[in-house]
Amino acid sequence: MLHVSDQQFLDAVARAKNDDDVLRWIREELQPSEAAIARMNAFIEHLEPRPEQQAHFDAMLQAADPGNTAVTRWVDLLDLEEGRLPKGSGAAT
Known part of the structure; x- marks a missing residue:
């Protein structure tokens, strides 16, 4: 989707101090419309875990907010x- 290699993206993320730095890199280097x-x-926004990712996703969710099944x-x-997103609310957006 970004038309860069996985390694190029990983390198940019590794250099970034925060999400804004990654966004700045995308806008400056890739110049998307x-x-x-x-x-x-x-x-x-709508990306859900694939079946082979579900167990990993569930483990991450339970580590972040035990008992939350809404996310x-x-x-x-x-x-x-x-x-x-507040923990314990079970509220997904």
């Missing part, structure tokens, strides 16, 4: 881990 950004955001998407798990 606003439509491409919207497509990527929509894709990421079903990767983006919500990340929000939960980073404090943008």
Whole structure:
């Protein structure tokens, strides 16, 4: 989707101090159109674990918020881990 190799992306993330640095790298180096950004955001927002990832996802969710079964998407798990979604609420966005 970004038209870069996995290694290029991993290197950029490794150099970044935070998410904003990664976003800045994407905008400066890859220069995606606003439509491409919207497509990527929509894709990421709805991304759920594949069957072969489900056990790993469930383990990460239980480590982050034991008993929470409402979170079903990767983006919500990340929000939960980073404090943008309250723990114990069981509320997914």
